[in-house]
Amino acid sequence: MIRVLLADDQTLVRGALAAMLGLEADIEVVAEVGTGDDVLPAARRTKPDVALLDVQMPGKDGIVAAAELRAEMPSCQVVMCTTFGRPGYLSRALAAGAAGFVVKDAPPEQLVDAVRRVNAGLRVVDPSLAAESLATGQSPLTMREREVLAESSDGGTISDIAKSLHLSEGTVRNHLSAAIGKTGARTRAEAARLAEERGWL
Template sequence: MIRILLADDQALVRGALAALLGLEPDLEVVAEIGAGDLVLPAVLEHRPDVALLDVEMPGLDGLSAAAQLREEAPRTRVLIVTTFGRPGFLRRALQAGVSGFVVKDTPAAELAEAVRRVHAGLRVVDPKLATDSLVAGESPLTQRETEVLRAARDGATVAVIASRLVLSEGTVRNHLSSAIGKTGATTRAEAVLTADANGWL
């Protein structure tokens, strides 16, 4: 029996996934949680073989939770199951040590098979997403430019971003300008949208 933990902030999605996977004779959902910061404690408590994580969750995103599991509970393999099939997310997920990455509209039988393959030590990646990731390439942004764009997501002023990141306003302007150039945008709002769409943030 393959023991599964489900982490998704949408209760309806969690319930549907649990019901579908529960129909498989060799799969058992042992825990369901709705926030990323609850993943590690739940894994340590329930010892699942495979953790199915969404990318965007409150508390901690799925990619950060996956990185935590790699460090603290390496025997639990991670399969990302998300609506956000963006090339940058796939690249970041693989860097975080996940074993698989599929989108939520994957048919139930394929998802169950993905769980089995990940449990067997194989890597499973949505083929279209893998192609898109190769075409898109790596993020052109430095770590600091990424942080500055993340802080600019809500339309914050340069002064507010500088305060949040403990940087000077001049440094923030320089990073924003560089990020705008690298994303081919004309404004920082456009740079945020472009970076977000590619999964770089």
């Protein structure tokens, strides 16, 4: 049996995925959680072979949860399953150790096949997303630029961002200026929006 952990913040989606996977004779859903923070504790309890993680969840996002899971339980393969097929998410997920990346509007058999294939040690990536990712390229933002942009998307002042990230206001301005230039935006709000749309945040 392939033991699967499901993480999705939408109860209906999580339930539907669990029901669909439960129909397969060789797959058993051993845990269902609704936040990224709950992934590792549930995995420790249930020892899954495959974790199927949503990207956008409360608390830690699925990509951070994937990196933690892979670091502590390298035998557990991770498949990211998301509504948002953004190229930046794909590259970040693969860097975090995910073996698969599928979008939720894929046919059910494609998702089941992805679980089986990553469990067998293969890599599975949605083909259209892979093509788009190659065309878009890697995120040009540094980790610090991403952090500053993410903080600024809440509408905080330079001072607020500096305090939150323990940086000087000048450093925050420099990172924002670089991020605005790299995204081709005119304002930090537009830079944050563009980076979010491309999956860079």
